[in-house]
Amino acid sequence: MTDKAAIEALLAPLAAGRATARVDGRRASIILDVTGLPPAAQDALEADIRAASLPGIDEIRIARTAQRIERKLIAVASGKGGVGKSTVSANLAIALARTGRRVGLVDADIYGPSQPKIMGIEGRKPEAHDSKLVPLATPHGVPLLSMGGLVAEGQAIAWRGPMAAGALGQLVDANWGAADTLILDLPPGTGDVQLTMIQKHRPAGAVIVSTPQDLALIDAARAIDLFQKAGVPIIGIVENMSGYACPHCGEVSDPFGQGGAEAAAGKLGIPFLGRIPLDIAIRTASDAGTPPAAGNGAEGAAFISLAGQGKDWLDSNGG
Incomplete structure (x- = not known):
């Protein structure tokens, strides 16, 4: 069974530390930190994650989050x-x-x-x-x-x-x-x-x-x-x-x-x-x-x- 740590390790080369995961059976819920990324880069990152091969996972759910930047x-x-x-x-x-x-x-x-x-x-x-x-x-x-x-x-x-x-x-x-x-x-x-x-x-x-x-x-x-x-x-x-x-x-x-x-x-x-x-x-x-x-x-x-x-x-x- 694929666990949280394994999913995050597989995503690390793509997400550069921006992804955290939660695994429920064969479903992975991924929180994606998109702070500072322009919209096109956010879309591209999410598409790359959805296209990634995650053994033991049939369904991927992705939620984007961003920290507020004080300008x-x-x-x-x-x-x-x-x-x-x-x-x-x-x-x-x-x-x-x-x-x-x-x-x-x-x-x-x-x-x-x-x-x-x-x-x-x-x-x-x-x-x-x-x-x-x-x-x-x-x-x-x-x-x-x-x-x-x-x-x-x-x-x-x-x-x-x-x-x-x-x-x-x-x-x-x-x-x-x-x-x-x-x-x-x-x-x-x-x-x-x-x-x-x-x-x-x-x-x-x-x-x-x-x-x-x-x-x-x-x-x-x-x-x-x-x-x-x-x-x-x-x-x-x-x-x-x-x-x-x-x-x-x-x-x-x-x-x-x-x-x-x-x-x-x-x-x-x-x-x-x-x-x-x-x-x-x-x-x-x-x-x-x-x-x-x-x-x-x-x-x-x-x-x-x-x-x-x-x-x-x-x-x-x-x-």
């Missing part, structure tokens, strides 16, 4: 548009994944989704499994969900607040598998999407993106105030488009000013996370779907530094 949500926000928030979000997600964290990216900019292009998966549509969206794999090891994958290319997303907030919920509550950290690329401003995200999904912290110019910093201060009033910690502020080095003569100019975000951080008592230059290499890489943080070039260094600070913050805050 940290990091909101990347700005008070106004056009400050490079999506570029920072994509590169932060990729660079953070390179530190060993399991990272997913949510393009929560409902009205202006750009992450499919930045991450190199334009035109692909996510599928659903058990009523939950399944994030799309990207070439950079960071799964992505975006409104850009749910509507026709070029189609206007003319939704009122509740519809946009509901869409955000579907993106965040998707089947993220083993991801322990989600980077949320938020739309600019302090409207319905931001409020719903804070109320229902509660980020662990927020990274604020601004350019050095005064107008952007005024709006960045409003975004900071929203998170602080809601009790969401501010991880820090990033100064984007900070300095432009002429590719011909090497002279550095500051078309948007210099040091404004660092000064604002000091005034507001929040960390300053560093400067990202106005670099054509960053723009061309993003347009090509190959964010700089995925490579080893100099243009990715600022994002690698940002991710290191993000990892330190997560590690020191129970992440």
Whole structure:
């Protein structure tokens, strides 16, 4: 008669320790731990087990179970548009994944989704499994969900607040598998999407993106105030488009000013996370779907530094 230990030993090469068995006569009931596995991998594992040769067993019953993964949500926000928030979000997600964290990216900019292009998966549509969206794999090891994958290319997303907030919920509550950290690329401003995200999904912290110019910093201060009033910690502020080095003569100019975000951080008592230059290499890489943080070039260094600070913050805050 085949016993529990024998069944588990036979399944070990297939299930890698994920299967526990109970044997009742010629029937085996198998509990399959699918924590962190995407739906396709779960189905494939179950099919392999059902096809396995188990001596003395005529019937196999399989139940799937998964442990709840406590994910940290990091909101990347700005008070106004056009400050490079999506570029920072994509590169932060990729660079953070390179530190060993399991990272997913949510393009929560409902009205202006750009992450499919930045991450190199334009035109692909996510599928659903058990009523939950399944994030799309990207070439950079960071799964992505975006409104850009749910509507026709070029189609206007003319939704009122509740519809946009509901869409955000579907993106965040998707089947993220083993991801322990989600980077949320938020739309600019302090409207319905931001409020719903804070109320229902509660980020662990927020990274604020601004350019050095005064107008952007005024709006960045409003975004900071929203998170602080809601009790969401501010991880820090990033100064984007900070300095432009002429590719011909090497002279550095500051078309948007210099040091404004660092000064604002000091005034507001929040960390300053560093400067990202106005670099054509960053723009061309993003347009090509190959964010700089995925490579080893100099243009990715600022994002690698940002991710290191993000990892330190997560590690020191129970992440």
